[in-house]
Amino acid sequence: MEFHLTHEDSKSKARSGIISTPRGNFNSPVFMPVGTQGTVKAMSPEELQTIGVEIILCNAYHLYLRPGWQIIKKLGGLHSFINWPGPILTDSGGYQIFSISSLQKTNEEGVSFRSHIDGSEHFLTAQDVVDIQVRLDSDIMMVLDECLAYPASFERAKEALRRTLNWAKTSRNYYRGEKGLFGIVQGSTFKDLRKKAVDELIKLNFDGYALGGLSVGEPYNLRFEIISFVNMLLPTEKPRYLMGVGTPGEILEGIERGVDMFDCAMPTRIARTGTVFTWNGKVNIRNARHKEDNAPLDALCSCYTCKNYTRAYIRHLIWAREILGIRLTSYHNLHFLASLVRKARMAIKKNSFMHFKQEVIDNFKNLKNEEGNNV
Ligand SMILES: [Zn+2]
Known part of the structure; x- marks a missing residue:
């Protein structure tokens, strides 16, 4: 090694x-x-x-x-x-x-x-x-x-x-x-x-x-x-x-x-109860306000889940305890973290890691109170 x-x-x-x-x-x-x-x-x-x-x-x-x-x-x-x-x-x-x-x-x-x-x-x-x-x-x-x-x-x-x-x-x-x-x-x-x-x-x-x-x-x-x-x-x-x-x-x-x-283990664990990372903070898809939401989990995400499924449908799957629901949220959360470290690597190469970090943290804070948690 x-x-x-x-x-x-x-x-x-x-x-x-x-x-x-x-x-x-x-x-x-x-x-x-x-x-x-x-x-x-x-x-x-x-x-x-x-x-x-x-x-x-x-x-x-x-x-x-x-x-x-x-x-x-x-x-x-x-x-x-x-x-x-x-x-x-x-x-x-x-x-x-x-x-x-x-x-x-x-x-x-x-x-x-x-x-x-x-x-x-x-x-x-x-x-x-x-x-x-x-x-x-x-x-x-x-x-x-x-x-x-x-x-x-x-x-x-x-x-x-x-x-x-x-x-x-x-x-x-x-x-x-x-x-x-x-x-x-x-x-x-x-x-x-x-x-x-x-x-x-x-x-x-x-x-x-x-x-x-x-x-x-x-x-x-x-x-x-x-x-x-x-x-x-x-x-x-x-x-x-x-x-x-x-x-x-x-x-x-x-x-x-x-x-x-x-x-x-947390990113996949919270995914199974409907909590997902977005570039604007953490979201719990079980909340009632997502009931008729036709938007993806994260409009800024290019993952399979976000390209193909709506918040309303994923919310329904999680409440109905359907296996597809936890597969879609797990996929998205792992994609989010893979993107986060990939972007961090790019920022390090451009010598702008601290700027990147601050930008991500500032965006997280916009929505941190939605679920009462910091990201
Ligand atoms: Zn996604």
Whole structure:
């Protein structure tokens, strides 16, 4: 895996580049749609390619529990199993083990937990987590980490970081193949712990660095203060991946601070309840005022949904719980984010990222009160 930095914005830390994997290249900054169970919910791989998606994310924890890596490996690996030919990043499952499984117990080697599906007991070491991802045939793998909710005490965060760094060391020493392996910067909201994490991870020379443990309940401003701080310490020649953060506004704030890769399940999750992004803010299509609206979701959008369907019809489909409704809104939201990062890349190349960002944010604000939420 290689990262080639192509442009740097002179008025911010924003940068664009190309990340190469054996399964193809993708442009950064990039938004990676989340395919937790081996599918980006409601979307076919062909539709994702039509939207311009170049890389998707799958989750090793979920696929390990169901259907199991043995079945996926036997059937030719994850790309063949799910019919996605492009690069796949797999999350290690650390976040899921600590957030949705039960009875987690951590020791120096790894973590034991009970499956959230059937209650079965499991123990995974840092090496096991790498092995699972290698057997799935992931292109970019993440190391096992301990992700804490906010707030965490300094002592708790320090202890979790110590284990996370030990696991990172074990993982890097264990795997030196051609797939990408990313270290994960933890340390909660404590800058000295975050710095220690970066210092130790850089020594291990990972292929990229992820910013973990954010968007876990901390205040918005503190989140971006930590992102700025960590990015300032990370090497410029390696990609930076901000895990699980992905509203349009957050993506722009992240890009401004030098983040290259984003993922978030929210855009497709809110689509399933009828909330869509538009270049004038977020809209909930279930609202009564769209009942007879013959306009597309977004007049400025060129996606399949907006070219062919009206707000009134999509509103009807969502209320009637018709499958087509969530397919159309999911398609539109993913198209919106793919366009957002593509436009951001173009702005970086023209050295006008900050102008672009301000324009987008100003337009969002026009309608931010319609649904009572900021974008
Ligand atoms: Zn659209």
